[in-house]
Amino acid sequence: MENKISQVEAPAAEAASPVEHDAVHQGCCTSRRAVLGGAVLGAAALGLAACGASGPNEIPEATGKPEPVLKTSDLAVGGQASVTAGKTKLVLFRPSEKEVLAFSAVCTHAGCEVSPGSENRFHCPCHESWFKAEDGSVISGPANAALPRFACEIKGEDIVVYI
Numbered sequence: 702m703e704n705k706i707s708q709v710e711a712p713a714a715e716a717a718s719p720v721e722h723d724a725v726h727q728g729c730c731t732s733r734r735a736v737l738g739g740a741v742l743g744a745a746a747l748g749l750a751a752c753g754a755s756g757p758n759e760i761p762e763a764t765g766k767p768e769p770v771l772k773t774s775d776l777a778v779g780g781q782a783s784v785t786a787g788k789t790k791l792v793l794f795r796p797s798e799k800e801v802l803a804f805s806a807v808c809t810h811a812g813c814e815v816s817p818g819s820e821n822r823f824h825c826p827c828h829e830s831w832f833k834a835e836d837g838s839v840i841s842g843p844a845n846a847a848l849p850r851f852a853c854e855i856k857g858e859d860i861v862v863y864i
């Protein structure tokens with residue numbers, strides 16, 4: 702097993718909220734959004750645009766390889782963590798005592814690593830995208846697609862992700 706915990710975090714204060722980010726980076730992000738918007742319109746014109754690209758992803762079947770990624774006792778209810786399962790980088794969120802959610806930590810904008818944030822949000826530091834920890838959907842871009850979800854469950858003392 703080659704799992705590595707790089708960060709475990711319970712909800713806490715965060716440096717910059719998406720609102721603050723927008724106020725600071727209005728110029729650069731507006732132009733980037735305009736570029737992305739043009740790309741999306743182009744894709745739609747070709748009939749390639751996906752419906753609900755920013756919405757949450759479905760929970761996949763637990764059919765992959767089960768990988769223990771963290772001890773249940775190391776992730777408090779409401780907490781988030783960055784873990785790896787083999788070569789797959791993940792972010793976890795524990796919304797309740799009996800449930801842990803797992804998402805790809807690869808940002809859907811340009812592939813930077815998404816990490817635990819605050820207030821039930823994951824954060825990509827490269828261009829300040831924020832994602833809902835409850836379902837991986839985009840709160841604020843430039844990312845415009847949800848983080849892919851992995852099946853995950855609590856098995857005894859372990860949090861297991863199906864890769």
Ligand code: FES
Nearest residue numbers: 808810811825828
């Ligand atoms: S890579 Fe650009 S916001 Fe994540």
